[in-house]
Amino acid sequence: MPQSERAKRLALPSRETVKKHVAAIHTNGALSLLERKMGNIILLNAYDSLLTTRTHKIPVKLLCAMMGWDESHNTDRLKDALRALATTPIEFNLMEDGKESWQITTMLSFGKIKDGICTYRYDEALAEKLYDPEVYATINIGVQRQFDSGYALTLYENCVRYKAIGTTGVWSIERFRALMGATASMYSEFKYLKRDVIVKPIDQINRVSDIHLTFEPQKSGRNVTGVKFLIKESEQQTLLSPAATDEYAEIRKNLTYQRLMEHGIGDRLALLWVMQEEDRVKAVIDYVEERDKKRQIKGSTAGYIRKLIEDKAEVGKSTYEEKKQEVVQTELQVRQQAELEKQQKLERDKQERETVWLDFMSWPESERTAFVEQKLASIGMAMQAYRTRGIESPIVKGNLIGHLRERLRGQERDGSNLQ
Structure with a gap:
């Protein structure tokens, strides 16, 4: 083939649906x-x-x-x-x-x-x-759920394979009783066999299943010697499709289930794994996808996922890897803390510079002039800039702020005020 x-x-x-050997x-x-x-x-x-x-x-x-x-x-x-x-x-x-x-x-x-x-x-x-x-x-498992009679389900199973042909052909009474498991002595009388094993099951099959049965007795004289069933598709079969009776729609919305389907895992297997051990399945998918990104998987991801799950393989990090990850995490935290402290120091410096300058500009002009002459006297370049551009010159302002901050810290140590 x-x-x-x-x-x-x-x-x-x-x-x-499941294919079942006759x-x-x-x-x-x-x-x-x-x-x-x-x-x-x-x-x-x-x-x-x-x-x-x-x-x-x-x-x-x-x-x-x-x-x-x-x-x-x-x-x-x-x-x-x-x-x-x-x-x-x-x-x-x-x-x-x-x-x-x-x-x-x-x-x-x-x-x-x-x-x-x-x-x-x-x-x-x-x-x-x-x-x-x-x-x-x-x-059809969706149809099977509708049956509440063993004889109905048995007759359904024995007739559904002939749906394309339209008839079961003739079964002898003995063969029919054996197929149906109707071995009780009362069923040696056809009227009871017909009532319990034919009429009632046919009624349920025609009401709830995807096929419609018609019974035709086969007679020799007045005695019924065989049975024959005519089969056609039920008009209500679309109402009985698996989709209409799907009890697992919510599970199929599950992200882990959908990820399994994306990797090509079969529906029933995905349902089973998600219901049985979802956390572990999720960990396996994460592990496989990470390895696949690094091109470390030769075959299909579906096959690898299935092997790991069915072999109960450990997919977590080894003790060595965990310790290594801890060291990396600690170093990262140290760097992040140092960067944070650096930024905080820069912000404090900025605020202090702004504070001392605003305070300096509030001094009387004569005091400001005297302070500038005193602090810049030994700095020729700064003094030249002051005489040509004033105290807003960057070099002048920078030098003055440095002296003002030293003065402020000295006053804080002495417990005195800025002025």
């Missing part, structure tokens, strides 16, 4: 509504890294929110659901080299709930099938 065609085929249709849909009919929803959510959460990561994580609060379940504190029920996923067999009948290949596994090979985080794993062979199935169905 050409690479471009393969990429197109594997691309998720939206932020809240065998994985058809062999777990015994799962409850909660278990089926959880199975789809954790697959959606892990989808981008199914082939590269064995262990996946999702915050319990996010998991419950995506299921439309408000009992995130009820870990016992979540444990029961994980237990069911880890023990429900999934069978595959595949053709390999022209021969049938029967395979069996479970949905999960490992599950754990600790500190508000759900951790889980898929068997490697199953992960490959789930990521790149030969035939897949698209499960």
Whole structure:
């Protein structure tokens, strides 16, 4: 298959849809509504890294929110659901080299709930099938949240893949009961099977989902021997798009989330990281961007960000770097303080010069003249400037202010006044 065609085929249709192998849909009919929803959510959460990561994580609060379940504190029920996923067999009948290949596994090979985080794993062979199935169905998580009936969700999953064809074809009653997990003895009577497993689920699917089902019984004489469902797109599907039921719009406004998206991190992974450890993610982004500015990253920033976060790498400064930064900061503070003191001294000098000059100009003219003659007598250049330009000459004024400031300081030491 050409690479471009393969990429197109594997691309998720939206932020809240997941491609699910038909065998994985058809062999777990015994799962409850909660278990089926959880199975789809954790697959959606892990989808981008199914082939590269064995262990996946999702915050319990996010998991419950995506299921439309408000009992995130009820870990016992979540444990029961994980237990069911880890023990429900999934069978595959595949053709390999022209021969049938029967395979069996479970949905999960490992599950754990600790500190508000759900951790889980898929068997490697199953992960490959789930990521790149030969035939897949698209499960809309936004639609899934609307279901409150396990039979409705099960029927939806088993019918949605035939939407393009328009019909499921005929399923025998035995096959249909197995697909739906309707194994109770009462369902051996068709009237009860029809009431609980066909009519009621169809009613809910047609009310809340993106497809519309019509049921056609297949008979042999008076006995119903098979079932067939006609499928078409629902007229209300636009109202049920993920965008219309997006519970994460606020998170997507988060600056850290937006920075992750700018680096090419996938939507679901960005949501998960921001909800789980935003402060650390922000520190990683800062670190990567700083290194990228120095051209110290050879590959993509997205790959480097993901590696650092998933490897739990420390991105803070080393002890040496911190001490070095402290020295630099101290030296900067010393320079800044010296500059401040210098500016303050210049300002004090300016004010003092202005003060003594204004005071000098208030003296009687005879006293000013006597002071000038006395102080400038030994300074020929200053005296010549005084006789030609007066006391406003810069050289005259500068010399006089110097003498006036010395006089002022002497008087301050003696405790006397200027005059």
